[in-house]
Amino acid sequence: MTFTELANKGILTQPVYEPGKPIEQVARELGLDPAGIVKLASNENPFGPSPKAMAAAEKALKEAHLYPDGGYYALRQKLSAKLGLGMDQFVIGDGSNEIIELLGHVFLSPGDECVMHQSSFVVYKLVTLMFGAKPVEVPLVNMRQDLESLLAAITPRTKLVFLASPANPVGATNTAEEIEKFVRALPPHVVLVFDEAYAEFLETPPDLRPLVAEGAKLICLRTFSKIYGLAAMRVGYGYAAKELIALIQRARQPFNVNGIASAAAVAALDDGEFVAKCRAANRVGLKQLGEGFEKLGLEFVPGQGNFLLVKVGDGARVFGALQERGLIVRPVKPYGLPEWVRVTVGSKEQNERFLTTLAEVI
Ligand SMILES: Cc1ncc(COP(=O)(O)O)c(C=O)c1O
Incomplete structure (x- = not known):
């Protein structure tokens, strides 16, 4: 064979x-x-790359013989202080891509559906297919993401809904009001993956932390690959309710992010x-x-x-x-x-x- x-x-x-x-x-x-x-x-x-991150990476190289702190304490602590959420509300990924895959491990089985826009970041679809689930793609309206159609595409089989703002590759954004209204209208059996890979380029990005605090079923994803200039390092993170983070932690490999990269990410947050x-x-x-x-x-x-x-x-x-x-x-x-x-x-x-x-x- x-x-x-x-x-x-x-x-x-x-x-x-x-x-x-x-x-x-x-x-x-x-x-x-x-x-x-x-x-x-x-x-x-x-x-x-962020100069502070580069300096930290060089320093961390000297400890390349040691396993990193697999709990990424320093990075989660810095994120917790910066975003005003609990340390147990963060998961660190090998790029935010890895967290998308981890969400597949936690939620997706054959027969499930994931709702996303057409022409959205292709990894949403790849991960959906990888777990035998079905991508349900909603058309853009005048190259904008139409959140009402996204909502209308949700069925009892839907597990995950993907939304990015700014969206890649389209680049368009949805307003904070549109997004909040959308989140509030989501049925309780779906989890929204709100991808904020480009949020730092906005002067005032939508802030979904109050919705997380209220218990909305969502996770926000961010990355160090874009504004921090650390794409080769592969570090991203997600923040959500601690119950969801604990589930994702079960699916994560120990030491999924290398020690050089996580040290660079900690320093980048100060830059x-x-x-x-x-x-x-x-x-x-x-x-x-x-x-x-x-x-x-x-x-x-x-x-x-x-x-x-x-x-x-x-x-x-x-x-x-x-x-x-x-x-x-x-x-x-x-x-x-x-x-x-x-x-x-x-x-x-x-x-x-x-x-x-x-x-x-x-
Ligand atoms: C919308 C979006 N999400 C996630 C990612 C993945 O970023 P990372 O490098 O953190 O895996 C990208 C990368 O281009 C992206 O455009």
Whole structure:
């Protein structure tokens, strides 16, 4: 018998996540100098990692021979102080992606349903399918997430509902009022996964902590991969009622986040200056890109994260042409958006180069 014949049936049809291509790979494939390539494909931070985090990581490297504190006490304590929630209301993940998977372990079985928007972050669907559950995808309305349709798609089989604001790859947000009304209308048999991966880029992100305190069935997910510039470290966290966190802790591997990464994350939380600088630069970059698209007569979604979705006609062709010129963006055909590409907000110079090159290729 082959490995394939022995494998669980579900794994044979499980779709595979396609990340933005790394610079080295594009350089190899196209014979380009890696130093001349700009990657605006994965919503990474163009200003690098938080300097405080880097210093802490270097220090923590000296203890690389020891297992980390598997309870991540220092990180949960810092988060608890910063967000005003109990330490037992936080779970730390190997990126927030891992927490999405852990939620699958806790809640999903074959036959269950998970409700999400079309063109939402693909990991919601991948995790749903991995556990044999069924993704129920609700259409966007004018490229916005329509929370009434999301609510209407819930059935007695629904276990998880996924919502991100800002949403990736669309970039659009829902208002705090819309979100609160939505949470209050949720039936008691579903858990909302509210993905705040890009919340720190908003001046005033919706605050769901009062709803958590009231006992709403929800978990909020955050990441150190975006504004803190620690994507390679792989650290994220979730906060929720302690009952839910305790269930997720049962599904988690011991030492799921490495000690270097968790030390970096603790220090990053103290780097308010870096975060403020990145948030302000991102605002300027969003404006720069938006104005550039207007000049080129291109439709775009006025996103609030660190990326924009722009309609270029044939997304695959424009992606390829940009890549040949050393610019990596994200084609979003796999998200059902073949006419669009997603571009991460870069530094001023990177945005300029992107806009000039885009003008050449369209
Ligand atoms: C909406 C959304 N959620 C979660 C993640 C995962 O982030 P992490 O790097 O923490 O796994 C991403 C990453 O791009 C994202 O866009």
